[in-house]
Amino acid sequence: MQYSEKKGALLIMEKTLVINSGSSSLKFKLYAIPTEEVLASGLIDRIGINGSSVTVKYAGKKYHEEVAIADHAVAVELLLELLRKLHLIASLDEITAVGHRVVAGGEEFDHSVVIDDEVIRKIDDLSDMARLHNPANLLGIKIFKKLLPNALAVASFDTAYHHSMPAKNYLYSVPYEWYEKYGVRRYGAHGISHRYVARQAAAMLQRPLDELKLISCHLGAGASLCAIKDGLSFDTTMGFTPLTGLTMATRSGDVDVELVNYMMKKLKITDPDEMISILTKDSGLLGVSGVSSDMRDVIAAKEAGNERAAMAVALFVKNIVRYIGQYYVEMKGLDGIIFTAGIGENSVPIRQMVCDELAFMGVKLDPTANAKGGENIISTPDSTISVLCVPTDEELMISRDIEIIKLQQKEELSQDEKPLL
Numbered sequence: 041m042q043y044s045e046k047k048g049a050l051l052i053m054e055k056t057l058v059i060n061s062g063s064s065s066l067k068f069k070l071y072a073i074p075t076e077e078v079l080a081s082g083l084i085d086r087i088g089i090n091g092s093s094v095t096v097k098y099a100g101k102k103y104h105e106e107v108a109i110a111d112h113a114v115a116v117e118l119l120l121e122l123l124r125k126l127h128l129i130a131s132l133d134e135i136t137a138v139g140h141r142v143v144a145g146g147e148e149f150d151h152s153v154v155i156d157d158e159v160i161r162k163i164d165d166l167s168d169m170a171r172l173h174n175p176a177n178l179l180g181i182k183i184f185k186k187l188l189p190n191a192l193a194v195a196s197f198d199t200a201y202h203h204s205m206p207a208k209n210y211l212y213s214v215p216y217e218w219y220e221k222y223g224v225r226r227y228g229a230h231g232i233s234h235r236y237v238a239r240q241a242a243a244m245l246q247r248p249l250d251e252l253k254l255i256s257c258h259l260g261a262g263a264s265l266c267a268i269k270d271g272l273s274f275d276t277t278m279g280f281t282p283l284t285g286l287t288m289a290t291r292s293g294d295v296d297v298e299l300v301n302y303m304m305k306k307l308k309i310t311d312p313d314e315m316i317s318i319l320t321k322d323s324g325l326l327g328v329s330g331v332s333s334d335m336r337d338v339i340a341a342k343e344a345g346n347e348r349a350a351m352a353v354a355l356f357v358k359n360i361v362r363y364i365g366q367y368y369v370e371m372k373g374l375d376g377i378i379f380t381a382g383i384g385e386n387s388v389p390i391r392q393m394v395c396d397e398l399a400f401m402g403v404k405l406d407p408t409a410n411a412k413g414g415e416n417i418i419s420t421p422d423s424t425i426s427v428l429c430v431p432t433d434e435e436l437m438i439s440r441d442i443e444i445i446k447l448q449q450k451e452e453l454s455q456d457e458k459p460l461l
């Protein structure tokens with residue numbers, strides 16, 4: 041624990057580490073609490089594909105290294121090494137809380153929780169609902185639990201935000217008992233991000249969040265749209281698992297389930313898991329383009345005249361537009377479209393291509409604002425629907441949830457200490 045003087049008051053400074061394992065990346069932020077100052081932030085990028093690298097920003101400095109990172113286990117090891125090597129902390133004990141993004145939280149977890157053995161078991165049980173993510177999330181949880189047994193460990197779930205969806209938006213048209221007995225329903229994902237960008241958008245538009253109809257487009261290696269009404273998730277493109285919805289880096293998005301059966305026969309595959317693995321790891325941008333899972337590479341190939349790369353980009357854009365149309369109708373109106381995550385935040389051409397498809401509705405991008413990126417309103421003032429670029433900050437949301445949990449724990453303690461009358 042350290043002390044810091046801010047505006048004349050003596051503050052006890054604690055350090056919170058937040059770990060965000062995505063399918064292609066591992067991000068982390070080290071915060072000073074309560075000031076929320078980011079002491080260090082890091083991105084381990086392109087996990088499992090060529091050209092992987094690590095970038096850490098700390099104390100006005102930047103560390104960058106191109107290094108092979110085969111999987112999330114290697115990424116977590118690298119994170120630990122960097123914490124020490126770059127002297128981001130003097131000793132691990134300085135970290136008093138660790139927050140973990142967990143993708144699948146099922147029906148049970150509708151808010152962030154303190155991680156104990158029971159929570160670990162449940163996250164493990166939910167792995168079938170996010171096979172690219174929950175095992176990687178658990179890996180980080182277990183390593184840090186072992187290294188920092190006394191730190192407060194918290195799990196924040198991607199699915200939690202979507203608990204507000206009405207039944208007509210989360211039920212599938214399948215036997216109802218599947219939902220009742222086995223929890224088969226749409227859970228969605230990226231909820232921590234959709235929640236964050238919706239709040240930011242309301243502040244940028246200077247309107248109360250609960251009066252806005254928004255569509256948040258989280259376009260990263262995994263991608264999902266979320267229709268946000270009354271400040272809450274109303275509908276989302278990911279389903280029972282993060283496999284469905286949009287075209288993604290390596291995931292197919294929506295397909296007719298009959299093709300699973302058909303292709304198993306054609307490819308002489310007997311194990312359904314093998315088929316799901318093809319739809320999860322060999323499809324999407326990678327499968328269609330044959331070039332790469334990374335949108336940067338696919339756009340470069342498209343510009344060089346590669347037709348399959350152009351088709352992959354066209355499918356990516358088309359599926360986003362399809363769902364924007366659906367949610368516009370479902371919400372009976374739309375005030376703002378938000379672009380976020382790796383592609384949404386950084387790709388000027390993808391934002392342009394999506395908005396070009398919406399031009400007939402009066403959506404107009406300001407090309408200068410679009411090229412600038414960052415946290416910005418990127419539509420023209422006369423656009424019928426505002427378009428916003430909002431860099432997501434899942435880590436900040438997780439760190440704030442940790443503070444809420446700390447407050448609740450303090451309140452519970454003080455309740456316990458109250459003398460019995």
Ligand SMILES: Nc1ncnc2c1ncn2[C@@H]1O[C@H](COP(=O)(O)OP(=O)(O)O)[C@@H](O)[C@H]1O
Pocket residue numbers: 061062063064065066259260261262289333334335336381382383386387388
């Ligand atoms: N400038 C860019 N143009 C297009 N795509 C980009 C750009 N920068 C990053 N990306 C894309 O962002 C993806 C990573 O997004 P991110 O949200 O970090 O993914 P995840 O959290 O799902 O691992 C990469 O796969 C890459 O395709």
Ligand SMILES: CC(=O)OP(=O)(O)O
Pocket residue numbers: 061062063064143173198229230260261262263282
């Ligand atoms: C749920 C999901 O797809 O997450 P990410 O985009 O971080 O891989």
Ligand SMILES: [Mg+2]
Pocket residue numbers: 061062063260381
């Ligand atoms: Mg992500």
